[in-house]
Amino acid sequence: MSGPGRSGLLFDESTLFERSRPGRTGVQVEPLPASVPLIDPQAIWGAEHVRDDIEGFPELSEFDVVRHFTRISQWNLGIDSAAYPLGSCTMKYNPKLNEVVAALAGFQSLHPLAPDEATQGILALGHALEQALIEISGLDRVTLQPAAGAQGEFVGMQLVQAYHRAHGGASRNEVIIPDTAHGTNPASAALSGMQVVEVKSGPDGTLTPEALAAVVGPRTSALMLTNPNTLGIFEHHVQDLANVIHEAGGLVYLDGANMNALLGVAKPGDMGVDVMHFNLHKTFSTPHGGGGPGSGPVAVRNLLAPYLPTPIIRKEGDRYRLDHEFPHSIGRVHAFYGNVGMWIRALAYIRSLGGTGLGEVTQMAVLNANYLLERLREHYGTAQTGRVMHECVLTDKLQQEHHVSTADIGKRLMDHGFHPPTIYFPLVIAGALMIEPTETESLDSLDGLADSLIAIAQEAKTDPEHVRAAPHRTFVRRVDEVRAARKPKLRWTPPERE
Amino acid sequence: MSYTPHTPEEIAHMLRTVQAESVDDLFASIPLPLRSVGALKLPPPESEQSLLRSFAQLAGQNESADRVPSFLGAGAYHHFIPSAVSALASRGEFLTAYTPYQAEVSQGTLQAIFEFQTVICQLTGLDIANASLYDGASATAEAVLLALRATRKRRVYVSQGLHPHYLEVLRTYTAQLDIELESLPLGSDGRTLVTDLREDTAAVLIQQPNFFGCIEELNTVSETTHAAGALLLTSTSEPLALALLKPPGAVGVDVACGEAQSFGVPLGFGGPYVGFMAARSKLVRQLPGRLVGETVDKDGRRAFVMTLTTREQHIRRERATSNICTNQGLCALRVVIYLALLGKHGLRHLARVNLSLAEFTKQQLREIGCEPVYTGPTFNEFALRVPELEQRLSKLAPNxxxxxxxxxxxDAARRDQLLVCTTEMNSRADVAKLVEALRL
Incomplete structure (x- = not known):
């Protein structure tokens, strides 16, 4: 079998609760100073407010805990171990330097409500990151507050609505979203109280000005566009699309999930985009952490700047301060200022690479995606006829006659030692396998991935049952999702309570 | 520094394969007028050695709580983090994986989330919990949205003891909805006064312990709330209190949400933190965010998987329960590692240490004429009336x-009031310094 995947020794490990033994503990709590008496909460709060146990709570030694999490970590596949070509997620290498700088005590132990004079370093850092994102986006202002891309979308929609309200457009509540969009786009629009108008992409996978013109109207608030789109194709009509929207009185929102394809190549500000979000955890290498934390800064044209979330970082001379006096702001979306730890990592990444290095990131990301597509074109159905940007979309069209599906192909790829691509997305492509290799995979890694996918396409013909039964070498075999949903068990309970 | 591994020979080979003359050719689909000329105007690339120096310098410009005695709390708490937390959470297998869409190669993340959901249920005394939300503020806003969906009513009563930032976020999240947010005042004991609720009430939202540190009396609030056919929501920004407090589920709370930063997540200037949400099981299909459930694999062995995903944006799009996708996975992992280390007895003892130090500090401050604003009991934080506060603080340097x-x-009306928080990180000497600073 091709690919780096091998079987190795893994360990069974029960849950924390089953491992628990009464009387164990994993820490020595700092004792109270000698002059401070230990208080019984019942004496202060009254017995009716005090619990006498945390039922079922773990009791473990430090070593128990270390072995537990070490063992279960080994059931995971991360980028550090293997290529992780999860389309739309930009699973690039996460530099170790970034972890080290984010862990500096001056950042980690800094209280968010410390006075501005005590936080000059982090405010300077935030300001520098804003400036970098302004340069990359070609827009005018940035807020770093949104905690993830989806919250960035929500902020973007709130900004657009605030703008319309201030300009006599309170009735504008329709957001136009192409059928290739990420699910967060319509969900964020709905959360903002807007109606979603879906528009179909054209035969080459991109949105046409004609299709857009057919759905704009006096209620149009914004277009939410992903560029390059989720097929990995640049929306080459983008300027005309922006014109159609602007003439109708609407604004253009860019979902920046795919900015890895544009660094130093093209700026959203030049495309007619009015507002966009970045995903620091995609484009700027901050670790994905098993599902976050992300960070979703939003960049805007000046016309939207009055509505940005509060507070904002102001630079006055060589000092920085947080400005809360922002009368037209949409308000806060985060308890404090956002996922600051991700800002630190993203700025370290940007500073490591500089302008030229970021340009190379995009060049190599696009080269890698095209190379993979070229190597796989004969073996899979494809959603694109020509070249792609940073990702490509294959399909299971050629495997269907052997009753092998996209899901099966993804599962079999695990046995070869790769994380599967994003599957069944975008929704407009039946049986989609969305592959984003990113720039940090080497030629040998890409060849390994391509060889494995080709071997699987071959195996689908010769031994389809083996593909359908995959994965064979992972810690658990194919997981029963239907059973999980039919009778949800969402927490551990002691056996006698079941 | 460059993280791209390509050699010139490899690039040439790849270009031949894709039949392109140059890398530039690959961008032909971008119309020329949109193509950038020249590199991005950013500071020149820096070596790792140089960056370590410049970032250490930036970090050094902050007066962080490791060098300056701090009594700041208010939604962000300075607690000790055992070494094993970062050691385990920084393992690449956890750190560099993403959302566990593919269960067979994500069992580590999935089991950790299942364990996180379980400890949150145990602390809150509720049936179910999700895999995390962005932070305490957005979790609180999501809890209100959940209540509006579940009850199909439109009025929400919010205690004045809710963190003002959480209230701001709640207002942002509900600005476009046709609902009413009504304010519930605090009594002289610092507890929320709940009287007549209107018929169209969806929820009552109380912070526990509240922003001013006071322990709320929830039993009677619960009766009033449920009599009005509404849901009782609590938000907690200092969840360490839950180690000692009657769990929300035991006093009639329907949805308990909040911020779990106290459990092993550093102050970090406010983020990343980790919102949590627990609820009664009847509300499961209304929950926002990821849920992990137990199931079996093909061979009948225990396995974990994301479940009930039809609530979520990637399936249901505009009809999803929330737009949340990426949440705070790694912070939730830190929380469950921290709680496993502290364990039942460690956590309860730590909570007593916090309570004891706060009571001691309160007493010391009383002796110099600074009285608590409210008469009601508190946990590790309390609002204090300090006559001529401005004058006393003006003498203090930020370091x-x-x-x-x-x-x-x-609140301008709260002139001369200070919110003071003590944790196990504050020494006896720190307390003496505080007393000295506030002495006239």
Whole structure:
């Protein structure tokens, strides 16, 4: 079998609760100073407010805990171990330097409500990151507050609505979203109280000005566009699309999930985009952490700047301060200022690479995606006829006659030692396998991935049952999702309570 | 520094394969007028060695709580983090994986989330919990949205004891909805006064312990709330209190949400933190965010998987329960590692240490004429009336002491009020310094 995947020794490990033994503990709590008496909460709060146990709570030694999490970590596949070509997620290498700088005590132990004079370093850092994102986006202002891309979308929609309200457009509540969009786009629009108008992409996978013109109207608030789109194709009509929207009185929102394809190549500000979000955890290498934390800064044209979330970082001379006096702001979306730890990592990444290095990131990301597509074109159905940007979309069209599906192909790829691509997305492509290799995979890694996918396409013909039964070498075999949903068990309970 | 591994020979080979003359050719689909000319105008690339130096310098410009005695709390708590937390959470297998869409190669993340959901249920005394939300503020806003969906009513009563930032976020999240947010005042004991609720009430939202540190009386609030056919929601920004407090589920709370930063997540200037949400099981299909459930694999062995995903944006799009996708996975992992280390007895003892130090500090401050604003009991944080506060604080340099949060930041009527928090990180000497600073 091709690919780096091998079987190795893994360990069974029960849950924390089953491992628990009464009387164990994993820490020595700092004792109270000698002059401070230990208080019984019942004496202060009254017995009716005090619990006498945390039922079922773990009791473990430090070593128990270390072995537990070490063992279960080994059931995971991360980028550090293997290529992780999860389309739309930009699973690039996460530099170790970034972890080290984010862990500096001056950042980690800094209280968010410390006075501005005590936080000059982090405010300077935030300001520098804003400036970098302004340069990359070609827009005018940035807020770093949104905690993830989806919250960035929500902020973007709130900004657009605030703008319309201030300009006599309170009735504008329709957001136009192409059928290739990420699910967060319509969900964020709905959360903002807007109606979603879906528009179909054209035969080459991109949105046409004609299709857009057919759905704009006096209620149009914004277009939410992903560029390059989720097929990995640049929306080459983008300027005309922006014109159609602007003439109708609407604004253009860019979902920046795919900015890895544009660094130093093209700026959203030049495309007619009015507002966009970045995903620091995609484009700027901050670790994905098993599902976050992300960070979703939003960049805007000046016309939207009055509505940005509060507070904002102001630079006055060589000092920085947080400005809360922002009368037209949409308000806060985060308890404090956002996922600051991700800002630190993203700025370290940007500073490591500089302008030229970021340009190379995009060049190599696009080269890698095209190379993979070229190597796989004969073996899979494809959603694109020509070249792609940073990702490509294959399909299971050629495997269907052997009753092998996209899901099966993804599962079999695990046995070869790769994380599967994003599957069944975008929704407009039946049986989609969305592959984003990113720039940090080497030629040998890409060849390994391509060889494995080709071997699987071959195996689908010769031994389809083996593909359908995959994965064979992972810690658990194919997981029963239907059973999980039919009778949800969402927490551990002691056996006698079941 | 460059993280791209390509050699010139490899690039040439790849270009031949894709039949392109140059890398530039690959961008032909971008119309020329949109193509950038020249590199991005950013500072020149820096070596790792140089960056370590410049970032250490930036970090050094902050007066962080490791060098300045701090009594700041108010939604962000300075607790000790055992070494094993970062050691385990920084393992690449956890750190560099993403959302566990593919269960067979994500069992580590999935089991950790299942364990996180379980400890949150145990602490809150509720049936179910999700895999995390962005932070305490957005979790609180999501809890209100959940209540509006579940009850199909439109009025929400919000205690004045809710963190003012959480209230701001709640207002942002509900600005476009046709609902009413009504304010519930606090009594002289610092507890929320709940009287007549209107018929169209969806929820009552109380912070526990509240922003001013006071322990709320929830039993009677619960009766009033449920009599009105509404849901009782609690938000908790200092969840360490839950180690000792009657769990929300045992006093009639339907949805308990909040911030779990106290459990092993560093202060980090406010983020990343980790919102949590627990609820009664009848509300499961209304929950926002990821849920992990137990199931079996093909061979009948226990396995974990994301479940009930039809609530979520990637399936249901505009009809999803929330737009949340990426949440705070790694912070949730830190929380469950931290709680596993502390364990039942460690956590309860730590909570007693916090309570004891706060009571001691309160007493010391009383002796110099600073009285608590409210008469009701508190946990590790309390609002204090400090006559001529401005004058006393003006003597303090930012690198000397952070004595607490001035409450007139949010409410001009609270001039001379200071919110003081003590944790196990504060020494006896720190307390003496605070007392000295606030002495006239």
């Amino acid at each position: 000397e002491l952070h004595p607490g949060l001035r409450l007139d930041t949010y």
